[in-house]
Amino acid sequence: MIATALNKFEWQKLPLTKREALRMLIAGTAWGIAMSAGLAGITFWNCGMICQHDLVVTTTLSVAAGILAIGPLAAYGRR
Numbered sequence: 001m002i003a004t005a006l007n008k009f010e011w012q013k014l015p016l017t018k019r020e021a022l023r024m025l026i027a028g029t030a031w032g033i034a035m036s037a038g039l040a041g042i043t044f045w046n047c048g049m050i051c052q053h054d055l056v057v058t059t060t061l062s063v064a065a066g067i068l069a070i071g072p073l074a075a076y077g078r079r
Contacts, residue, residue, distance in 0.1 A: 020075040025067060027074030032063030 016024075036059040044050050 016075065024071035024075040028067030028069070028071035029063050030066070031070040032059065032066030035066065036062040 036055070039058050039062070040050050040055055043054065
């Protein structure tokens with residue numbers, strides 16, 4: 001159902017300007033860093049230490065998810 005809705009959506013009506021792209025990257029990156037800091041805090045609270053590999057993977061995935069999920073909301077939130 002989601003794929004059908006996305007295929008019918010007219011993407012040409014939403015041009016991405018440089019300012020919106022920058023807003024999308026900044027908001028998504030900030031959300032990802034905040035989320036990874038929270039998850040690192042939970043890991044430290046539970047285990048007493050933080051593995052560097054876990055921190056790198058968590059930060060990378062959180063920033064990517066932030067850019068893809070929160071970024072469009074920040075870019076097109078005023079429309």
